[in-house]
Amino acid sequence: MSNKTNRRDFLGYSFAAVAAVGGAASLVGMKQAWDPLPSVLSGGFTTVDLAPIKAGTPETFVWRGKPVFVLKKSAEMDKSERDLIIGEDRFIVAIGLCTHLGCIPAWKDSMWKCACHGGEYNSSAKQTFGPPPRPLDVPPFKVDGTKLVLGETGPEYNAISAFVATQA
Amino acid sequence: MAKFEKANSVGEWLDQRLNLTTFNKVMMTEYWIPKDINFLWAMGVLLATTFGILIISGIFLMMYYKPDIGLAFDSVNYTIMQEVAFGWLFRHMHGVAASVVFLIIYIHMFTGIYYGSYKQGREMIWISGMLLFMTFSAAGFSGYMLPWGQMSYWAAMVITNLFGGVPVIGDALVVWIRGDFNVADATLTRFFMLHVFLLPITIMGIIGLHFYTLRVPHVNNQNSEEFDFDEEAEKYLAGNKRESKVIPFWPVFISKDLAVLGIFLIFYFYLVFFHYDFAMDPVNFDPANNMVTPAHIYPEWYFLWSYEVLRGFFFDIAGVKAFDVGLIAFAFANVIFLLLPWLDRDPAILPAHKRPIFFIWFWILMADLIVLTVYGKLPPTGTNAWVGFFAAVAFILLFLVLPIVTKIDAKKRGAL
Numbered sequence: 001m002s003n004k005t006n007r008r009d010f011l012g013y014s015f016a017a018v019a020a021v022g023g024a025a026s027l028v029g030m031k032q033a034w035d036p037l038p039s040v041l042s043g044g045f046t047t048v049d050l051a052p053i054k055a056g057t058p059e060t061f062v063w064r065g066k067p068v069f070v071l072k073k074s075a076e077m078d079k080s081e082r083d084l085i086i087g088e089d090r091f092i093v094a095i096g097l098c099t100h101l102g103c104i105p106a107w108k109d110s111m112w113k114c115a116c117h118g119g120e121y122n123s124s125a126k127q128t129f130g131p132p133p134r135p136l137d138v139p140p141f142k143v144d145g146t147k148l149v150l151g152e153t154g155p156e157y158n159a160i161s162a163f164v165a166t167q168a
Numbered sequence: 169m170a171k172f173e174k175a176n177s178v179g180e181w182l183d184q185r186l187n188l189t190t191f192n193k194v195m196m197t198e199y200w201i202p203k204d205i206n207f208l209w210a211m212g213v214l215l216a217t218t219f220g221i222l223i224i225s226g227i228f229l230m231m232y233y234k235p236d237i238g239l240a241f242d243s244v245n246y247t248i249m250q251e252v253a254f255g256w257l258f259r260h261m262h263g264v265a266a267s268v269v270f271l272i273i274y275i276h277m278f279t280g281i282y283y284g285s286y287k288q289g290r291e292m293i294w295i296s297g298m299l300l301f302m303t304f305s306a307a308g309f310s311g312y313m314l315p316w317g318q319m320s321y322w323a324a325m326v327i328t329n330l331f332g333g334v335p336v337i338g339d340a341l342v343v344w345i346r347g348d349f350n351v352a353d354a355t356l357t358r359f360f361m362l363h364v365f366l367l368p369i370t371i372m373g374i375i376g377l378h379f380y381t382l383r384v385p386h387v388n389n390q391n392s393e394e395f396d397f398d399e400e401a402e403k404y405l406a407g408n409k410r411e412s413k414v415i416p417f418w419p420v421f422i423s424k425d426l427a428v429l430g431i432f433l434i435f436y437f438y439l440v441f442f443h444y445d446f447a448m449d450p451v452n453f454d455p456a457n458n459m460v461t462p463a464h465i466y467p468e469w470y471f472l473w474s475y476e477v478l479r480g481f482f483f484d485i486a487g488v489k490a491f492d493v494g495l496i497a498f499a500f501a502n503v504i505f506l507l508l509p510w511l512d513r514d515p516a517i518l519p520a521h522k523r524p525i526f527f528i529w530f531w532i533l534m535a536d537l538i539v540l541t542v543y544g545k546l547p548p549t550g551t552n553a554w555v556g557f558f559a560a561v562a563f564i565l566l567f568l569v570l571p572i573v574t575k576i577d578a579k580k581r582g583a584l
Contacts, residue, residue: 116465
């Protein structure tokens with residue numbers, strides 16, 4: 001190899017190195033430009049008061065633009081390890097989006113039924129029919145007296161999400 | 169620098185600088201087209217025209233459309249539809265063209281499949297065409313989202329959720345694509361950008377590529393006859409037009425294209441003026457509401473077949489979750505056409521009616537796609553779910569047996 005060729009090679013390698021660093025840095029920047037904005041991230045908390053909820057009919061709250069179902073179980077409903085027990089009451093807290101493709105299931109005859117693709121979930125939010133691959137997801141929450149702070153995590157959440165993970 | 173002489177006309181002046189005469193010959197007057205082709209070969213010009221209509225009507229819509237979740241719905245349904253002069257016309261032209269462009273793409277695709285135009289030497293035409301189909305699909309979907317109606321919102325919800333099926337990073341990927349925990353303002357604005365800039369410019373680039381891919385292998389013909397284009401062109405240029413198997417694109421072949429285009433445009437404007445609603449779902453006239461899902465959601469007609477393949481698998485198979493089977497089948501449906509040139513094991517290029525088993529295969533595929541399309545719109549319950557399941561399985565099986573089918577045909581003919 002002549003000296004001249006080496007010189008050209010060196011220029012080529014130098015350019016490749018600069019282009020690779022610049023390209024990688026650009027990709028990181030572009031990736032981050034598409035990430036949720038800080039205002040979106042910081043607005044992600046919702047407080048729900050459990051005290052006024054009536055047994056047997058679920059209520060829907062909004063957290064991070066998503067529906068969250070809170071069902072206070074009535075006496076005849078099955079008990080589950082997923083229940084959030086506060087005093088005498090058992091609650092089911094779940095993100096109200098079908099785990100198949102994200103439609104909102106509706107409460108019908110003591111189960112959530114998704115109109116989009118026929119998925120069904122029982123009163124413990126476990127999938128019982130159709131394409132949903134797993135139970136309704138558990139939103140992160142912290143218990144504060146009779147209040148639920150959605151978006152933070154507490155020990156009750158950790159226990160329940162650990163149980164749900166085994167149900168998939 | 170080349171030598172320039174005093175030009176006697178504007179044309180000559182430009183010709184010296186841009187070589188327009190040669191350009192015109194290569195692109196138009198000496199771009200050779202076989203004589204033996206029918207109206208189905210006019211779909212390219214139809215598509216180019218429809219794409220032009222989409223661009224122009226889109227520019228007019230963009231002047232009043234507001235990509236903001238608080239304003240989008242009214243900017244379309246009030247400002248454009250009620251206030252802007254001819255706003256309704258631009259919207260309907262855009263909406264109908266977006267739907268009709270897929271009808272023509274499908275005809276174009278299946279003409280290619282029927283006549284074997286994806287095979288030996290023409291693979292790049294086929295691949296660039298399928299890339300166009302994919303980018304058009306992305307453009308169609310991102311545009312459907314913009315009016316921010318109920319169907320727009322939930323379509324965006326479902327489609328972005330599909331990325332949740334990607335292993336490990338799925339959930340984070342969905343949030344990243346949306347720019348929010350939910351389909352929200354960030355999602356709308358970035359889809360607006362995709363729809364009005366990035367995707368159209370990508371489409372234009374691939375259209376250029378698609379045209380270029382035709383230049384070397386040339387257009388196929390009804391009998392898939394192989395001949396020397398240069399030789400036939402010489403005959404034509406020597407004045408032996410009757411014996412030559414080719415004609416120039418301009419002005420000879422284009423006349424037929426334009427006749428077909430005339431009929432197509434009558435059909436298109438009939439739809440625009442009298443049946444514009446076929447491309448519009450009533451549910452999309454409800455403003456988007458993230459707390460209520462419509463009772464039954466489905467995509468536009470042109471995505472129904474692959475949607476039905478996705479949801480056709482509604483029960484777990486061999487320990488694999490129904491959701492994953494559906495996603496895998498959906499991914500299969502969306503890439504398998506791309507591999508067609510290699511699934512077809514017949515060494516010859518022949519139209520389907522000269523390949524007996526392939527001919528049957530082709531029409532079963534057509535029938536299956538129609539069944540998938542029809543059932544894709546019906547609620548997936550009871551018998552419907554099972555019809556969808558079997559049609560989805562049939563779709564996959566058809567592509568799995570294609571290499572065998574094409575080999576048998578070739579063997580019977582004595583080609584293998």
